[in-house]
Amino acid sequence: MRLKRPHYTVNPHDFDIEAWLLENGLRATGYVRKDDCNARLDAFAGRPTDWVERARERIRSRILAGLPDRQYAGVIVALTIGTLTAAAMWARTAVLVCVSILSFTAMPPP
DSSP states (O other): OOOOOOOOOOTSSSSSSSHHHEEEEEOEEEEOOOOOOOOOOSSSSOHHHHHHHHHHHHHHHHHHHHHHTTTTTHHHHHHHHSGGGGGSSSSSHHHHHHHHHHHHHOOOOO
């Protein structure tokens, strides 16, 4: 396997692949030569944050599969895993629900 730092020529008014790679966390490019000794060590070799995102995506998929065509599914996903991407149409509702829950839990008992 050969890895190298991303270094490309930058032409004016052209796509800057080097900047894009660095923005997306890709610090090296490379290739693997075909060889009989090559073996895949693991199907997923990620950082700890990748493991968390993977678990969140699994939860999100299960909620959306369990609530097909429900307009409130995005809000439930947003409240469960803490993201508003699935609740694009319901972002205001999700924020209001979150604020309401926080206000309710912050109130002292009578």
